[in-house]
Amino acid sequence: MSESPVLLNKHEVERLLTYDDLIPRLESVMGKFSKRDSSEIIQPVRSVVPIQQHSGFLGVMPAYLANEGILCTKIVTFYQRAEGSSLPSTQATVLLFHPEHGHVTAIMDGEAITAKRTAAVSAISAKLFKPALSEVLCILGSGQQARSHYDVFTKLFKFKEVRVWSRRKEMAQRFVNDLQDPVTVCSSVKEAVIGADVIVTATGASQPILFGEWVKPGAHIAAVGACRPDWRELDDVLMREAVVYVDSREGATAESGDIILSGAEVFAELGEVLNGSFPARREKTTVFKSLGMGIQDAVSAKLVLEKWNSEH
Numbered sequence: 001m002s003e004s005p006v007l008l009n010k011h012e013v014e015r016l017l018t019y020d021d022l023i024p025r026l027e028s029v030m031g032k033f034s035k036r037d038s039s040e041i042i043q044p045v046r047s048v049v050p051i052q053q054h055s056g057f058l059g060v061m062p063a064y065l066a067n068e069g070i071l072c073t074k075i076v077t078f079y080q081r082a083e084g085s086s087l088p089s090t091q092a093t094v095l096l097f098h099p100e101h102g103h104v105t106a107i108m109d110g111e112a113i114t115a116k117r118t119a120a121v122s123a124i125s126a127k128l129f130k131p132a133l134s135e136v137l138c139i140l141g142s143g144q145q146a147r148s149h150y151d152v153f154t155k156l157f158k159f160k161e162v163r164v165w166s167r168r169k170e171m172a173q174r175f176v177n178d179l180q181d182p183v184t185v186c187s188s189v190k191e192a193v194i195g196a197d198v199i200v201t202a203t204g205a206s207q208p209i210l211f212g213e214w215v216k217p218g219a220h221i222a223a224v225g226a227c228r229p230d231w232r233e234l235d236d237v238l239m240r241e242a243v244v245y246v247d248s249r250e251g252a253t254a255e256s257g258d259i260i261l262s263g264a265e266v267f268a269e270l271g272e273v274l275n276g277s278f279p280a281r282r283e284k285t286t287v288f289k290s291l292g293m294g295i296q297d298a299v300s301a302k303l304v305l306e307k308w309n310s311e312h
């Protein structure tokens, strides 16, 4: 009879999952994924069930990493919340299984994993694609992803100025009040992005909020929101002028309104750059369109469980 699964709450997962450990594992798994060796990694595009009555979605994100012995699925819900709602818009649980016997070995909070792994992947994109001289970071949105992106971007890179914009200025102010270092609160997207070298879009927008005409040539944009085929954060001009990288070509083709509706061409996956099959076109304006992948959750959860096991 198998042992009971380890249960880990958000606080524990947050404590155990550090960017220093996570980033190399994400780089490695994304590079491997992009080789499409199904004897090594299997990760279908996530299944998404719309919950139309409540403006929500349920996503199931399985992944099997044969050589690392990781069998995992994340179950995630995401909702379009009314402004000012105190409920999180993204909630998730991650299950790890014993690959040989099939029983569940761990059940853990997926909110912290989603926040950290998404920001860590964006930070990997910034390492590869941001201009050599990057002085100004701009974050659009002031929610969970905005915060995790702020944390890892300011940990890994040195910026002279960090700016934040949110739909309601008081939300941007609240975001800044939680931080120790100075961050400029901007009144409009345009004001926030003009002259920025690195831009993170982490909003619940379903129509474009970031327009190419405002973006400094050569800037890098990590676009994290707009994960439905009819949702946008970026306009056609930006999508067509930039060199577009994605996390997974299949995911982007199925889920990204920014790609599908603009008709923009995908240049490469992040993993294809990491494994050396495609170049990082740092000299160009670059967009990394992130949708999130089960393999990212899988390596994160394994890392959390390993750390927990080492303490018990």
Ligand SMILES: NC(=O)c1ccc[n+]([C@@H]2O[C@H](COP(=O)([O-])OP(=O)(O)OC[C@H]3O[C@@H](n4cnc5c(N)ncnc54)[C@H](O)[C@@H]3O)[C@@H](O)[C@H]2O)c1
Pocket: 078, 081, 088, 089, 090, 114, 118, 141, 142, 143, 144, 145, 146, 166, 167, 168, 171, 202, 203, 204, 205, 206, 209, 223, 224, 225, 226, 227, 290, 291, 292, 293
């Ligand atoms: N790429 C990925 O892997 C990944 C992972 C998790 C979340 N997401 C997406 O990232 C986005 C942010 O997620 P979060 O967990 O930080 O959510 P959150 O609810 O914590 O924050 C959302 C932010 O977007 C703003 N916002 C909402 N609707 C907007 C609109 N119409 N126009 C402008 N701003 C708007 C809110 O004011 C808030 O600042 C969501 O779209 C979410 O689905 C992507």
Ligand SMILES: O=C(O)[C@@H]1CCCCN1
Pocket: 059, 076, 077, 078, 090, 114, 227, 291, 292, 293
């Ligand atoms: O990859 C994820 O976890 C998220 C869930 C919410 C929608 C966008 N993608």
